[in-house]
Amino acid sequence: MTLPDQTLEQQVPAADLDAAAGLAASGELAVSPEAVAEAAAVTNEVAALARLYGEPLLKLPNDLYIPPDALEIFLDAFEGPLDLLLYLIRKQNFNILDIPMAQLTLQYLKYVDQIRLSNLELAAEYLLMAAMLIEIKSRMLLPQRQTELDAEMDDPRAELVRRLLEYEQIKLAAYDLNAVPQVGRDFIRTQIFIEQSLVTSWPDVTPVDLQQAWLDVMKRAKLVQHHKISREELSVREHMTGILRRLQSSRFVEFADLFDIAGGVPVVVVNFVALLELAKETLVEITQAEPFAPIYVRLAYSPA
Structure with missing residues (x-):
C-alpha cells in the first residue's frame, strides 16, 4: 500500500471533468474518449487515499483493522x-x-x-x-556531619x-x-581458478643447497644425545673403618688429609659423612688450637 502522489503538475476538479465529459458526449466539445478516461484516472489518483496492489483506494474499507503497535515509532534505540x-x-x-x-x-x-x-x-x-x-x-x-566534613x-x-x-x-x-572493512559486508573475496601445467617442474639443487641441508641434519643429530649415569655404591661404614685405621697410625691428622681428592666428589662426600658419624659416636675428636688455625682429627681419648 503506497501513499498517493500529491506533486502532479496540474489537477483538474471532478466537476469540470464531468462537465467536459458531458460536452464531449453531446458533440459540443471535441474531446476524445481517451483524453476523458485519462483525466478521470488522474482524478481518481488525486482522490485516492492509498494504493492496494497497484489500484487506487478511494475510501477506507469498513473491516480495516490497524494494530495499536503498528504506529509506534522509536526514534532512539538504547543498548541499556x-x-x-x-x-x-x-x-x-x-x-x-x-x-x-x-x-x-x-x-x-x-x-x-x-x-x-x-x-x-x-x-x-x-x-x-x-x-x-x-x-x-x-x-x-x-x-x-562535622566528622564527615573533616575527613x-x-x-x-x-x-x-x-x-x-x-x-x-x-x-x-x-x-x-565497525568502521573497519569486513569480509562479506564491505567487500567480497574473489576466487580465480588457475589451470596448472600438467608437466611437473622440479627446482634445481646446487651443491651449496646440499651442503646446507647436510649441516642442518648434523646439527639436529647433535641435539639428540644420550647421557648415561652409572650408579656407584659407596659404603659409609667402610670409610669409617678406613679413617679409624689411619688415625691409629698417627696421633693427629689434619682435616684436609683425610679426604681422597682423586676419588671424585662422591667419594669425598661419603668420606665426610663417615667422619661426621665417627664424631657423633664420640670415636674421634675434631680440635682447633685457635681461630683460623688448622683443624686436626684424632682418636677419642678413652681412660684405661
Missing part, C-alpha cells in the same frame, strides 16, 4: 541504562564529572515510565539503574561517572571497529 544516561548527558551538555543528579534523574524516570507501559521485561534493568540514581540523589541531599568524603557519583566513562570508551572503540 548506561547508553540512555550517556545520551541524556551529551544531549543536555552536562559535565560528566559534575552531573546534576536532579535533572538527570527526572529525565531518566520519564523515559523509564514510557518503556514500562510497553515492555516490562526490558524495563527491569532500567528500573535498577533508576534506583541507583535515586540513591545517589538522596545521599547528596542528606546533610553531612574528605568520596563523591557518591564517582562510581557512576567511572562506569559512564568506561562505557563511552568501549562504545567509541566499537564504532571504530
